[in-house]
Amino acid sequence: QSVLTQPPSASGTPGQRVTISCSGSSSNFGSYYIYWYQQFPGTAPKLLIYRSNQRPSGVPDRFSGSKSGTSASLSISGLRSEDEADYYCAAWDDSLRVFGGGTKLTVL
Amino acid sequence: QITLKESGPTLVKPTQTLTLTCTFSGFSLNTSRVAVGWIRQPPGEALECLALIYWNDDKRYSPSLQSRLTITKDTSKNQVVLTMTNMDPVDTATYYCAHSVYDFWSGYYFDYWGQGTLVTVSS
Numbered sequence: 271q272s273v274l275t276q277p278p279s280a281s282g283t284p285g286q287r288v289t290i291s292c293s294g295s296s297s298n299f300g301s302y303y304i305y306w307y308q309q310f311p312g313t314a315p316k317l318l319i320y321r322s323n324q325r326p327s328g329v330p331d332r333f334s335g336s337k338s339g340t341s342a343s344l345s346i347s348g349l350r351s352e353d354e355a356d357y358y359c360a361a362w363d364d365s366l367r368v369f370g371g372g373t374k375l376t377v378l
Numbered sequence: 379q380i381t382l383k384e385s386g387p388t389l390v391k392p393t394q395t396l397t398l399t400c401t402f403s404g405f406s407l408n409t410s411r412v413a414v415g416w417i418r419q420p421p422g423e424a425l426e427c428l429a430l431i432y433w434n435d436d437k438r439y440s441p442s443l444q445s446r447l448t449i450t451k452d453t454s455k456n457q458v459v460l461t462m463t464n465m466d467p468v469d470t471a472t473y474y475c476a477h478s479v480y481d482f483w484s485g486y487y488f489d490y491w492g493q494g495t496l497v498t499v500s501s
Contacts, residue, residue, distance in 0.1 A: 272424050303484045307425075314474055314491040315425065321484060358425055362485025365438045367415065367427040367478075 273298065274359050274370035281376040287347045290373045292359030294340050298368055304342040305360040306335055309372075315358060319344060351377045380404035382414075382475050382492035389498050390465050396497060400458040400475030407433055407453050411480035414458040415488060416449065418471040430478060430486060431458055467499045 275293045282288040292304065303322045307315035317326055319335035322342060332353075334345045346353055354377045359370040386398035400414060407414060415430040429449040430438045439447050448461045458475060473495055476488035 301483065303481070305484070305487050314494050315488075316491070317489050320487065320489070321481070326489075360425075360487070362487070364441075365485070366430065366440065367417075367486065367488065369425040369427065371424045 272371040273363060273368035274361060276357075276359060276370035276373045278371065279374050279376065281378055282346075282349045283378045284349055284351060286349045287345060288349055288375065289346075290344045290357050290359075290375070292342045292344070292370050294342075294361055294363075294368075296340060298361040298363035299337070299340040299342070302362045304335065304337050306333075306344045307358045307360065309356045309358065318357070346375075349377055353377060380477050380490040382477060382490060384473060384475050384492045384495040386473075386495060386497065388496060389500065391501050392466055392499060394465050396460075396462045396465050396469070398460045398462075398473055398475075398495065398497075400460070400492060402456050402458070402475070402477065405477060407431075407451050407456070407458070409433055413478040413480070413486050414451070415476050415478050415486070416458075416460045417474045417476060417488070417491075418469075419474070419494075420468075420471040423471075428462075428473075429460060432486075465499045470497065470499045472496045 306319035308318045309315040322337040323335045357373045382402040413432045416428040431449045446463045451458045475492045477490040478486040
């Protein structure tokens with residue numbers, strides 16, 4: 271059972287906008303930024319969003335993040351086939367990193 | 379350029395102790411507000427943070443696994459070692475090490491990851 275809650279799956283067609291949610295508690299969301307990672311099968315997670323809504327260099331601006339209270343979301347606009355991957359949210363809780371259960375994004 | 383690479387056995391028997399080594403380059407674990415962590419991922423399952431070791435040798439462990447884990451660092455070799463005792467088949471997973479930095483409103487977050495190493499626990 272993961273500390274942060276994500277829907278197990280999401281889907282969309284090319285060009286669509288998809289949003290993945292992540293919820294937590296006041297101990298992890300309350301004062302802290304949320305992070306998002308993208309993971310393709312057989313590879314290590316890659317940092318996608320930091321400080322809730324910032325993109326590392328090289329991440330397309332189609333990816334955006336937001337946070338409000340004990341919920342956060344990752345949005346992908348102009349969905350592409352290469353966006354099909356697993357997405358994990360992460361937060362800081364009691365001096366350790368905690369992750370969501372992951373959302374498998376399928377591009378139909 | 380920050381890189382990390384995990385090494386260790388690919389197969390361990392139940393009850394044995396697992397020892398994994400993370401060898402890194404491009405940063406120093408003597409640098410303030412830098413850490414290295416271990417994260418695992420069972421096949422088809424989610425990520426789980428196991429342990430963190432900070433630049434000042436402070437350590438944090440997953441509460442559910444704390445009694446079985448030990449994390450140490452050797453800054454002269456640029457290595458971090460994780461040991462996990464009493465291995466069980468449920469510990470079968472890909473084990474990643476990752477570089478971590480401190481942000482006041484984020485805690486320590488992972489930005490660079492190793493490629494991971496699959497460890498299978500089976501007799």
